[in-house]
Amino acid sequence: MATRRSLVTALVIAATLVTGALTAAAAPVRAAACYGYVGLTFDDGPGGNTTTLLNLLRQYGLRATMFNQGNNAAANPSLVRAEVSAGMWVGNHSYTHPHLTQLSQSQVDSEVSRTQQAIANGGGGTPKLFRPPYGETNSTVQTVLSRYGLRQIIWDVDSQDWNNASVDAIVAANARLTNGQIILMHDWPANTRAAIPRIAQTLASRNLCAGMISPSTGRAVAPA
Template sequence: MTGYVALTFDDGPDPAGTAALLAALRAGGARATLFAIGRNARSHPRLLRRARNAGMWIGNHSWSHPDLTRLTPARTRAELRRTQAVLGRLNGTAPRLFRPPYGETGDAVRSIAAGLGLTEVLWDVDSRDWAGADADEIVAAAERLTDGQVILMHERYPATIAAVPRILAALRTRNLRPGRIDEATGRAVAGE
């Protein structure tokens, strides 16, 4: 029996990492969810379209990556709405998934996101690439994934990109495959 996990990458599109990430995923026959920052997508539209064309799922990661819990509701709504507009225009459809920067959330943030038709997605396993984890540590973190779980990674770190082929190989030995995130549950399921 095959299980599914969600490989997620935040903070793109990023000229230093997105193309290499897409190449690593393509080489491994895998798809992932990329949580894009709106202003990065606006600055690098070709990279976002390239991700979409490679079959990646695109999610909303706010416009400028603030701690949304520290903003007024109006400002939070503007961060998400502006990103929805840009990603919708570039991707052909607005995202249905949302990840709050830093994982900082609360009832107000969730309510605003839901009002925009977004499902909040956090993670079960943190690769800690943002804290300087090397490729071995990132691979070890991914080894903790079980069926239905989500891992947090980022597009811009060379160690993360280097870990992707090893993560994919290790998942195969455990009968796990990269899948999409179900909008109703926020859990990993078979990709479409």
């Protein structure tokens, strides 16, 4: 009987050790210290893939700026709230994703103002950051942005996820980031979601953390 009890005890201990190891393996890899901050950005949401993306970002300890399209924010106000609840920052990405440089000032104003309102109505606050569709901008766009107190944010690194980049390529693009820089990614590509665990690991290995984008400098900084 004693031998049987000893065997049971040994099995319990072994199972506990295995469970602990699995739990440790599943835990997110985070930088021991933040020696710099980078801006992860995701354009075009919110939509059908947003919840999965947010869950992955939270699971791996990453925060990001979500540049929302106004029409998507208006159609999915609960997802705007979910972005904020997940610790993300919400920016303006126009209402219908047009080529803004081909529009009149009043048309640009409509794209910007309606998105500000849609995001606010969804619980995302009043955005302070603006990402022009396609990175296209001119003096007319800047004039409108100034009216709404918006800082224009382009990017330093393009992940090319919109162009069917592989998971490896998306991870490699994130690996090129240096302190203060910003990367362009999108809400919808499956490869982007698949890359999240490795992006977290890559940044942590370089002691870089995912930060916020400063409305005053347009660079990634420590979260406020």
